Each structure stands twice: as structure tokens, then as C-alpha cells.
Amino acid sequence: MSRYEQLALQLQEQISSGVWQAGDKLPSLRETVRRSGLSLMTVFNAYQLLESQGWVRSRPQSGYFVVPVLQAAHYSLPLQPLQPAETVDINAFIFNVLQAGNNSDCVALGSAFPDPSLFPQHQLSRSLIRVARQLSSANTDVSLPPGCADLRRSIAQRYAAKGMEISPDEIVITSGALEALNLSLQALTQPGDWVVVESPAFYGALQAIERHHLKTVAVATDPQRGMDLDALAQALQQYPIKACWLMSHCQNPLGASMSTAHKQQLLALLTEHGVSLIEDDVYGELYAGLVTPLPVKAWDNTGQVLHCGSFSKTLATGFRIGWVAAGQQAQAIQRLQLMSTLSTSTPMQLALADYLSAHHYDKHLHTLRRTLEQRKHIFYRAIKREFPDVVRVHYAEGSYFLWLELPTDCCATELYWRALKAGITIAPGRMFAAGEQYRHCFRLNVSLPWNTVSEAAIKQLATLIDGQLALV
Ligand SMILES: Cc1ncc(COP(=O)(O)O)c(C=O)c1O
Incomplete structure (x- = not known):
């Protein structure tokens, strides 16, 4: 990165963290030259770059001013509170769209995965190599559900660091969060049952509902605040709901995150109606700001929340390692996994356990x-x-x-x-x-x-x- 790009990045960070707010005038070029020791041309280029990226606007004879903060948009039409569907028929469409776009030459603005160059490939390779050297017939053997003990312990420690008490015995390692979510749905429902999802919802939820021949009520979900709880209460009154599948943070596709109060109200409402929650939290670690938000699972005293997580979006897409902290359903999920995929790849589990034990993950x-x-x-x-x-x-x-x-x-x-x-x-x-x-x-x-x-x-x-x- 050149010097002017470094300076632009520094100023961007200051704007993002609120040092400079909308309408503020940035220090003049001369002042920045004096403070930073950089040349006038370098500082000028940095300010120009910020302007071309839309962070600041220059006013002739006055200087550079921070552009107003991002504004939440509102939907052009009010959302329908409830959208019931007795059948879901979406798999063919999803398959066609994903297959057609599966071309590495495309600019992947439709992808669900983050830019892979942001992952620590080098450290992961080192863990893979270390594990490969130590492989023996004992640890390449299939590890039956619930999966590799070291990895489950590491995941339990990560919960503990957030103040959540989740026993490693409650955690089942799965092939990505997708398997965790599908097994959770299977454990809680029979064909023909009603399930609440968000509107709009992650398409994996809709595909699972189609595959398991379930009925669905999609509940209006605000792009900022998440699911409308009045509408959810109405759905719980009107339909014999067996499970609710949602994302309390960084919802896909909206990005919405619920407040703590909203999460607690949601749990109280579901508890009142005896409905279990499948909490899809695959983007939960990708929050903005300095405070780590807690998932709904953090307030679950009865084991009715099945919290599904993954390393696919934060660390290693291709490893296909996820998990579910399954509460009351931990045994049922292990039995279902045994009947379907049997287990998750042992070397991949060991490599992730090795990576996590080196404490690089939080950094x-x-x-x-x-x-x-x-x-x-x-x-x-x-x-x-x-x-x-x-x-x-x-x-x-x-x-x-x-x-x-x-x-x-x-x-x-x-x-x-x-x-x-x-x-x-x-x-x-x-x-x-x-x-x-x-x-x-x-x-x-x-x-x-x-x-x-x-x-x-x-x-x-x-x-x-x-x-x-x-x-x-
Ligand atoms: C919201 C959501 N949940 C679950 C998954 C599946 O995660 P994994 O890749 O760990 O199976 C995805 C993947 O795109 C997702 O976007």
C-alpha cells in the first residue's frame, strides 16, 4: 500500500469511528503535511482518494468536509406482516441461479461468501500440515457424532468467553452450518408442520422447508431491526407453529441485527408458545463496533434454542465445518447425523482445533x-x-x-x-x-x-x- 493510500485508510478509520463526523472539516492539507511529515502531494492524493470514494467532499476555497453518514432506507411499500405458504417450490430456481453464476471469471457480487483472500490461508495451511504429520490410523478413523472433542471444547471456550455456559456435550460438529440447520429442523418437525421464517429469509431455510415437506409462515423482517414481533405473535396465535428459524445478527440477506431487548422479547414469546428456535448465527462474529453482541441462545435457560454456527464465513469456506449447540435436542441430532452423513471429516476438524488452539482466531x-x-x-x-x-x-x-x-x-x-x-x-x-x-x-x-x-x-x-x- 502506498503512503497516500495508508493516510486515506487512516482517515477513513477516523471517520468510521466518529473522530470526524458528517459536516466536519478535515484538517487542511497544510496542517496534515505538518503533522504527518508527508509531502503535500501525498496528502493531496490521499484527500483526492477519499473524495473519489465518497467519504469527503471538497468545497472550493474551504477544504474537505465529511459527507453525511449512511442513512437507513425505508421499504417503498409496507411489508405484509405474515406471508403463509403451504408449499415451497424454490429449489429449482436457486439451483439454476447458483449454477449459472458458478464461474470464477465473474465478479462475484452475488456470492454468499466473503472475499477468500481475507482468510488466514498461511496459518490454516500450517495447521493442516501439522495435523497431516501427526495423523495415525487412530485419528483418521471416522469420528462419530458429536465430533472431535478438542474442537467441541474450543467452541465451548469461545461461548464461555462471551459469558455463555455451553457444555461441549451439547455441541455437535457438522458439515457446515447448513447440515446443523437441516438436522435441527428435522429434529423439531414432521412433514406437514408449520415453521416460522423471516421475510425475506436465507434461501437455505426455504430449501430445507421444501425438502422436508413443511409449511411456512414468513414474518415481516425490518432491514434494520429484524423480525416484527407483533407479527410473530400473530403467527403464533393463528398457526400451530413447531419451530422458528431466524438470524438475530447480520441477517442474510438484509444485514439486520436485533437489539438485546428485542432478542429477549422474542425468546419470551417463543417460550410462552412452547416453540423452539433454530438460531442461524453464521455471521454472528462479523458484527460492527466494539461490543460483542450475544445471540438469543445466551438467555436460553430451558435448552429450547438450537444455536448454529460455522467457520465458513469467518475462516475457512472449504473446510465445511459448522456446529450446533443443540440444547435438549443434542442426542436427537446426533442420531439423525448418524443416519445421514455419519460424521464430519476428521482431518478438517483436527486442523481447525489446531488453528484455534494457537489463539490466532480473535486477532x-x-x-x-x-x-x-x-x-x-x-x-x-x-x-x-x-x-x-x-x-x-x-x-x-x-x-x-x-x-x-x-x-x-x-x-x-x-x-x-x-x-x-x-x-x-x-x-x-x-x-x-x-x-x-x-x-x-x-x-x-x-x-x-x-x-x-x-x-x-x-x-x-x-x-x-x-x-x-x-x-x-
Ligand atoms: C445465512 C446462512 N446460513 C447458513 C449458511 C451455510 O453455512 P455453511 O457454509 O457453514 O454451511 C449460509 C451460507 O451461505 C448462510 O448465508
């Missing part, structure tokens, strides 16, 4: 969170600059998604196909609901580095949206 997470937040700001500002004003951008802190809304007569699936032809993927809103209510929305992955490729992709998307708007 890595700290850097990852900061980088993701910075990249999200940069993309957000570029999108606000390039996209037509009628496009609403829902910005929520944490993780690495932006949820965008076109005018309601535009179809984001059409935009998906056009963008794909131009070598760019997006995640169309149709993926996140059983019905058509989000056909005009799409999710962007903004974890990618901001460079000429991503900048060109955002400009190209803006042109495609302009083209689509001209047709409606």
Missing part, C-alpha cells in the same frame, strides 16, 4: 471485521454515487451484504441474467422468499476489494439498471 476476526466494514462503506458510497436515485439501498452494520430495492415494476431476476452476460453476479430477491414479493430486490456482496474491477462492475450494474428503468 484475525478483529482485522476481518474492520476490513469488511471499510469495504462496505466504500461500496455503499460508490453505489449511492453511481446508481439511479430511485434505487433504495438498505445499509445495516455488520457482515458484508447490502440489500437493494429497485422500483417495484422492475425485475431483479432480469437484472441478474443481464449482469451475468456482463460477467457480474448478483443475488436476486426471488431467492429469498417463497413468493414474488422481493422480485424487485437484490443482495450484493460487498466484501470484495475496491479496485478497477469492482468499480467497473458497479458502473456496469448502474448502466444495466438505467437500461431496465427506461423499459418500464
Whole structure:
């Protein structure tokens, strides 16, 4: 990184952390030259870079001023509180979209995974090599559920560091969170049962509901605050709900995070109706700010919350290691796993246990969170600059998604196909609901580095949206 980029990054961090607020004037070029010891040209280039990324605006003869903070957008139409569906038919659509976009040459703005270059490949390789050297017939043997004891202990220690008492015996290691979530759903339901999901929801939930022949009530979910609890109460009154599947932090696709009070109210409501919660917390470590938020599981005294986590989004996508802290259902989940996939890859579990024992993870997470937040700001500002004003951008802190809304007569699936032809993927809103209510929305992955490729992709998307708007 050159000196002017370093200075720009430093100033970005100061703006993000509130040292400089919207409307503040940054120190003059001369003052910064004096304080930093850098040349006038270096400082000028840094300020220009900040301006091109939308952090500051220059006013002739006055200096550089911080641009107003990100504003929460509102949905163009009020959400329907409840969206019931007796059947879900989404697998074919999801498969087609994911397969068509599965091309490493594409700019992967539709991907659910963060930029893999943000992962500590070198340290993970070292753990893999160390484990490979120590492999013996004893530890390459299949490790039956609940999985490798060292890894379960490390995960329990991470809960303990947040003040949560989760016994390693309650934890079942799975093949990614997806297996944890699917097994949890299977443990709690029979075909034909009703399940609450968010609206919009992670498509994996809808796929699981389709696969297990379940019925679903999607409950309105606010892009900032999360699930509408009045609507949830109504769903619990009207339908014989067996389970609720949701994300209390960094919801996919919205990015929404619930407040502590909201989480406690949610748990009280579910407890009152005897309904278990499947808490999908795969982005829980990717919060913004300095305070670690607790999942709903933290207040669960009865074992009715099945808390599903993963290393796929924070450390090692391809290892496919996740877990569920399954409370009352720990035994049932082990039995279901034994009948389906038997166990999770032993060498991968051992390598992760080795990596976690070296205590690099928290440092890595700290850097990852900061980088993701910075990249999200940069993309957000570029999108606000390039996209037509009628496009609403829902910005929520944490993780690495932006949820965008076109005018309601535009179809984001059409935009998906056009963008794909131009070598760019997006995640169309149709993926996140059983019905058509989000056909005009799409999710962007903004974890990618901001460079000429991503900048060109955002400009190209803006042109495609302009083209689509001209047709409606
Ligand atoms: C919200 C959500 N839950 C679960 C998963 C699955 O996680 P894993 O890759 O650990 O199976 C994903 C992956 O995209 C996700 O976005």
C-alpha cells in the first residue's frame, strides 16, 4: 500500500469511528503535511482518494468536509406482516441461479461468501500440515457424532468467553452450518408442520422447508431491526407453529441485527408458545463496533434454542465445518447425523482445533471485521454515487451484504441474467422468499476489494439498471 493510500485508510478509520463526523472539516492539507511529515502531494492524493470514494467532499476555497453518514432506507411499500405458504417450490430456481453464476471469471457480487483472500490461508495451511504429520490410523478413523472433542471444547471456550455456559456435550460438529440447520429442523418437525421464517429469509431455510415437506409462515423482517414481533405473535396465535428459524445478527440477506431487548422479547414469546428456535448465527462474529453482541441462545435457560454456527464465513469456506449447540435436542441430532452423513471429516476438524488452539482466531476476526466494514462503506458510497436515485439501498452494520430495492415494476431476476452476460453476479430477491414479493430486490456482496474491477462492475450494474428503468 502506498503512503497516500495508508493516510486515506487512516482517515477513513477516523471517520468510521466518529473522530470526524458528517459536516466536519478535515484538517487542511497544510496542517496534515505538518503533522504527518508527508509531502503535500501525498496528502493531496490521499484527500483526492477519499473524495473519489465518497467519504469527503471538497468545497472550493474551504477544504474537505465529511459527507453525511449512511442513512437507513425505508421499504417503498409496507411489508405484509405474515406471508403463509403451504408449499415451497424454490429449489429449482436457486439451483439454476447458483449454477449459472458458478464461474470464477465473474465478479462475484452475488456470492454468499466473503472475499477468500481475507482468510488466514498461511496459518490454516500450517495447521493442516501439522495435523497431516501427526495423523495415525487412530485419528483418521471416522469420528462419530458429536465430533472431535478438542474442537467441541474450543467452541465451548469461545461461548464461555462471551459469558455463555455451553457444555461441549451439547455441541455437535457438522458439515457446515447448513447440515446443523437441516438436522435441527428435522429434529423439531414432521412433514406437514408449520415453521416460522423471516421475510425475506436465507434461501437455505426455504430449501430445507421444501425438502422436508413443511409449511411456512414468513414474518415481516425490518432491514434494520429484524423480525416484527407483533407479527410473530400473530403467527403464533393463528398457526400451530413447531419451530422458528431466524438470524438475530447480520441477517442474510438484509444485514439486520436485533437489539438485546428485542432478542429477549422474542425468546419470551417463543417460550410462552412452547416453540423452539433454530438460531442461524453464521455471521454472528462479523458484527460492527466494539461490543460483542450475544445471540438469543445466551438467555436460553430451558435448552429450547438450537444455536448454529460455522467457520465458513469467518475462516475457512472449504473446510465445511459448522456446529450446533443443540440444547435438549443434542442426542436427537446426533442420531439423525448418524443416519445421514455419519460424521464430519476428521482431518478438517483436527486442523481447525489446531488453528484455534494457537489463539490466532480473535486477532484475525478483529482485522476481518474492520476490513469488511471499510469495504462496505466504500461500496455503499460508490453505489449511492453511481446508481439511479430511485434505487433504495438498505445499509445495516455488520457482515458484508447490502440489500437493494429497485422500483417495484422492475425485475431483479432480469437484472441478474443481464449482469451475468456482463460477467457480474448478483443475488436476486426471488431467492429469498417463497413468493414474488422481493422480485424487485437484490443482495450484493460487498466484501470484495475496491479496485478497477469492482468499480467497473458497479458502473456496469448502474448502466444495466438505467437500461431496465427506461423499459418500464
Ligand atoms: C445465512 C446462512 N446460513 C447458513 C449458511 C451455510 O453455512 P455453511 O457454509 O457453514 O454451511 C449460509 C451460507 O451461505 C448462510 O448465508
